[in-house]
Amino acid sequence: MVSNSVIISLVVVMVLCFVVPIGALIFFKVKEHFSIKTTFVGILGFVLFSLVLEQLMHKAVISSKILTVGTLGFGIYGALAAGVFEEVGRFVMFKTLLKRNREWKDGIGYAIGHGGIEAILLGGLGMVNSLVIALAVNSGTLGVLLKGQSSSVADTVKNSVVNATVSGVALGGAERVFAFIIQIALTFVVLYGIRQRKNIYLLIAILLHALVDFAPALYQSKIITSIAAVETLICIFAIIGLVFIVRSKKIFESAELIDK
Template sequence: TAGLCEETARYAVYRWWIRSARTWREALMFGAGHGGIEAILLGVLAGIAFVQLAALRDTDLTTLPLTAEQLAALQKQLADYWAAPWYFGLLGAVERALALCLHLSLAVMVLQVFRRKQVWWLGAAILWHATVDAVVLYVFTLWGAYWSEAVLAGLAAVSLGIVLALRSSEEAPLQEPVSTAVTVAPAPVVVARAESDLEEKLRESQFIK
């Protein structure tokens, strides 16, 4: 679902909003902007969650208007959160950095719909996005967060490979044409004829005296 919605939205932005963005570099900027905004929003949500959990850490939870089941669930959530190692909290930042590579590849793939006039690139982007999400979720379910991040790192490397493979040769700057003007020297025959005419006029001038 995420792949279908996000890539369709990406296509719509290319189609109706940034119609002039048709280069590889502009696609990278678009993908970085998408991934960056997503990372910022998730970072804000994570920050809000941290503030809430920190506030509840020293609070007597029994004073809150919670049922017994809700109280037990909240106590377990707090215990698990604060018992986790400090570096566990960095996984979110690592995941966003790796996801940015995915967004770059998807932005370049959807761009090919307009550069190459082939709509199947949109389907390829949707499929690639859905594949990454499904594989990472499957690994997370079986082996946990660390293995899922490792797999995501491998998929991010594949995404960067897609970005480089789709780099257009037209992105190279055009070179200024070199002037080919050539100064043509006077032909030897013409020079010799001019010298002969000059000598003849000099001889004639001797008889005019």
């Protein structure tokens, strides 16, 4: 059975993953009056470069056995791949579809789309899935839900919610919020580089992104075993990112727009 406290935590985190990006979109749309086009392009950038192209790359690497899953090398590769695909995605989108959208408000619009759809798809829908499984376990209908699946798959799915804890679910929700903040900060790094025609900022964004993803990649590879340590590190990155976001507006206003 899945405890009521875990089910409640799943609901809270699920709602959080939807409310934070949607709330940010409404707040900044009213405050900054950016074009909603930038948000949709941000969504497109994440889906195309992260969910499609990056995943195709992962499949190719895994199938070719160039790197072994669960090793330090694969962890480094995974972190760098995330950095390359997502940051290059931002760069390409601003260079093509958003040629006329290079102001700070455009950066926040794009970032909310990119980071928001990540929070919704990876966090919100993930929690919906876990909630459905938890309710099925408690009602005794998991077998019907997983009809046709092997017993090993059914046991794995069941254990994923039966062994869940309130603290574990809460950490997952916190990570989504931290990631959302970091995604916004990285967007401004790339956009500033485009504005100033300095591609070195794209490289900086890639390396920063890889640095943020390195600890989670090592945790997934079971090289790091403390989830609390990983989330603490991501929290620190998020705080730094939040400070940068607040200061970035003045940086954009004081810097001349070199490339339109």
